Amino acid sequence: MKKSLLFAAIFVFLFSGFNFSQTFDTIDTASFRDEPKYTEDALNRLYIVGLQYMTEGNLTQAEISFRSISAFPFRSKDWRAVRFYKGKSHFYLGDIYFIQKKYNQAIEQYKAVAQEYTEIEEYTSSLFKLGKSYILSGNSKEGIEILRTYNFNYGGQDGLADNTLYWIARGYLLEENYPAALRTLEQILSEYPDSAMSYDVRILIAQLKTDSYQNKNPDAQNAINSSQEKALAIESKKELIVRIENILQLKERLLMVKEKKLELLEKISSIRSKAISNRQAFAAKDGNSP
Numbered sequence: 001m002k003k004s005l006l007f008a009a010i011f012v013f014l015f016s017g018f019n020f021s022q023t024f025d026t027i028d029t030a031s032f033r034d035e036p037k038y039t040e041d042a043l044n045r046l047y048i049v050g051l052q053y054m055t056e057g058n059l060t061q062a063e064i065s066f067r068s069i070s071a072f073p074f075r076s077k078d079w080r081a082v083r084f085y086k087g088k089s090h091f092y093l094g095d096i097y098f099i100q101k102k103y104n105q106a107i108e109q110y111k112a113v114a115q116e117y118t119e120i121e122e123y124t125s126s127l128f129k130l131g132k133s134y135i136l137s138g139n140s141k142e143g144i145e146i147l148r149t150y151n152f153n154y155g156g157q158d159g160l161a162d163n164t165l166y167w168i169a170r171g172y173l174l175e176e177n178y179p180a181a182l183r184t185l186e187q188i189l190s191e192y193p194d195s196a197m198s199y200d201v202r203i204l205i206a207q208l209k210t211d212s213y214q215n216k217n218p219d220a221q222n223a224i225n226s227s228q229e230k231a232l233a234i235e236s237k238k239e240l241i242v243r244i245e246n247i248l249q250l251k252e253r254l255l256m257v258k259e260k261k262l263e264l265l266e267k268i269s270s271i272r273s274k275a276i277s278n279r280q281a282f283a284a285k286d287g288n289s290p
Contacts, residue, residue: 039075040081043069043082046065046066046069046085047065047069047085047089050065050069051092054092059096059100066092066096067089069085069086069089070089070093072085072086084120086117087113087117087122088120091113091122091125094110094113094129094133098132098133103133103134103136103137106133107130107133107134110126110130113126114127124150124158125158127146127150128150128158128160130146131143131146131147131164132147132167135167135170135171135174138174140172140175141175143167144168144171144172147167147168148168151165161191161192162188162192165188165192166185166188166200166201168184169188172184181204181208182209185204185208188201189201189205
């Protein structure tokens, strides 16, 4: 299975209808003389192809490329390069599954990064996304715990403290722990008043406060004079929160796709520039040879 994935990715890489000629041109072909370097170049090519497919929205082909990297065997002479690209491939596979709402599969990939590849730059981001994926999969307890730990250690330095608190609140909503959700949402407005999420947070706070008032107000309670009516009121409250949650989740997904495309384009540009510099350096060195 692993071999078939690898062959499929290489076939796609060589014969794809996408225009990757620019990528091919920037690869230093002289590097194929040394086998460990050859492995690194091969993995780098698959990595670039995977990023390209993601920017095009072709998640199926991107998955093939990244799965081929994650299935690549470790060998003593090139283990650093293999480990580097394996870690990144797990992270982007997590993103692919997250976008596709395959949260359990996303959890598997983000967890691999969090547990095995702590040295790569995507490590802290994988922790944040792991917590989100747990909450969206319905495992709010695990998600809240991971996000609390992440926020304490990395939330400030990653600039995601407000976003992390928001998802913790989402976890409390899933557990129907409305007082904890309300406190967490109010904490966002108190500590991060300029948060980009403040509008969405205020919507949830308004709804939660309205329900809290109705539950404490005697007149409102008297209006609900039967167990059936109470059940309907509670169900109505849940449905409204779910509708708001669905709207916020859609906005979050659209924003993630947009940010991911910009991030991938920037990474591809950086990789190409580095490859061009390496090729020029090699050409200059080769030209100076007797």
